[in-house]
Amino acid sequence: MPELPEVETVRDGLARHVLGRTVTAVRVRRDYSVRRHDAGPTDFAARLTGRRLDAAVRRGKFLWLLLDEGPGRGDDALLAHLGMSGQLLVRGAAPADGGATPGGPVVATGPEGWVEHPHLRVRLELDDGSALDFVDQRTFGHLSVPDLVATDDGAPGGLGSSRAVVPAPVAHIARDLLDPALDRDAVVDALRARRTELKRALLDQTLVSGIGNIYADEALWRARLHGARPTAVLRRADAVRVLAAAAEVMAEALVQGGTSFDALYVNVNGASGYFDRSLAVYGQEGRPCPRCGTPVRRDAFANRSSFTCPRCQPRPRPPRPRQ
Numbered sequence: 001m002p003e004l005p006e007v008e009t010v011r012d013g014l015a016r017h018v019l020g021r022t023v024t025a026v027r028v029r030r031d032y033s034v035r036r037h038d039a040g041p042t043d044f045a046a047r048l049t050g051r052r053l054d055a056a057v058r059r060g061k062f063l064w065l066l067l068d069e070g071p072g073r074g075d076d077a078l079l080a081h082l083g084m085s086g087q088l089l090v091r092g093a094a095p096a097d098g099g100a101t102p103g104g105p106v107v108a109t110g111p112e113g114w115v116e117h118p119h120l121r122v123r124l125e126l127d128d129g130s131a132l133d134f135v136d137q138r139t140f141g142h143l144s145v146p147d148l149v150a151t152d153d154g155a156p157g158g159l160g161s162s163r164a165v166v167p168a169p170v171a172h173i174a175r176d177l178l179d180p181a182l183d184r185d186a187v188v189d190a191l192r193a194r195r196t197e198l199k200r201a202l203l204d205q206t207l208v209s210g211i212g213n214i215y216a217d218e219a220l221w222r223a224r225l226h227g228a229r230p231t232a233v234l235r236r237a238d239a240v241r242v243l244a245a246a247a248e249v250m251a252e253a254l255v256q257g258g259t260s261f262d263a264l265y266v267n268v269n270g271a272s273g274y275f276d277r278s279l280a281v282y283g284q285e286g287r288p289c290p291r292c293g294t295p296v297r298r299d300a301f302a303n304r305s306s307f308t309c310p311r312c313q314p315r316p317r318p319p320r321p322r323q
Contacts, residue, residue: 002082004060004176004210005253010088011063011160014056014132017090018065021126022052033121033136036079036169037144047145048078048124059158060176060209064167067145075148079167080134086141089117091131144169155181176210177247178254188239191231198234199227199306202246211246215253217282217307219246221289226313227306252278281307 026045028034037044052068064077122134122143134143148165151157157166175182187208194201201207202216220227222245225238280290285298289309299306
């Protein structure tokens with residue numbers, strides 16, 4: 001599933017390629033992809049048609065495009081969650097000969113003269129002849145047009161806009177570690193107040209957003225901490241260190257365009273990130289730890305996997321039973 005660096009790479013691409021454009025038509029090819037828009041696909045299209053895309057904003061793994069305001073128009077946004085395989089691809093103006101356009105794998109020519117991705121779910125046609133495609137092979141992602149609500153702290157809703165608003169479905173999502181408005185000390189306090197394991201706390205999007213399985217494992221390795229360590233007895237210095245490590249690894253991944261293991265994650269131009277070449281432990285079972293040479297271990301974790309170095313990240317001892 002795309003994590004913060006992958007979603008931020010997409011947000012940055014949208015900011016550079018579609019802002020200022022007006023939506024001229026919306027074509028929903030699969031109703032399930034707009035299932036979170038309660039009023040249905042017809043209303044989804046109506047809420048977007050004729051609207052200008054004013055800002056591309058991200059908080060954690062969520063991103064949204066702010067829509068222009070005006071008489072008779074709501075204060076709303078196009079909200080996207082990429083799920084496991086969702087992609088937002090910017091297509092150039094459709095060529096007269098129907099040939100392929102930049103932006104990723106394409107196989108068939110659609111009725112409008114575009115060359116279409118086989119998993120195209122929603123298309124927004126724009127006033128300059130380009131289009132924004134929502135492509136989703138596994139269909140866990142979704143689009144919607146929710147109303148905006150004020151942030152609870154009065155700070156900007158996310159990276160990409162100074163407006164102190166977020167889409168209503170995102171209001172419960174915490175700020176992420178790359179957000180300038182984040183109170184890092186408050187996150188440390190909240191982390192240590194949890195009664196859970198450290199990795200589970202890092203994955204809790206209501207505590208701090210944007211961290212998924214990949215970057216949690218990488219951050220824990222950098223901080224020399226095991227994900228099974230109880231947060232209730234976590235030293236403050238350890239909490240500070242693991243959050244700093246998570247911010248560091250995500251910032252490094254962002255520079256390299258994120259982590260891509262297959263064609264399911266690409267940026268808006270269809271290019272893959274290459275941070276997977278820099279991963280220390282995630283997906284590296286049996287390979288030597290880059291720090292000490294001990295073979296990396298894989299353990300089952302919540303229907304997924306955790307990767308650790310048994311030497312650098314010793315598993316915490318279980319508490320002794322009371323006598």
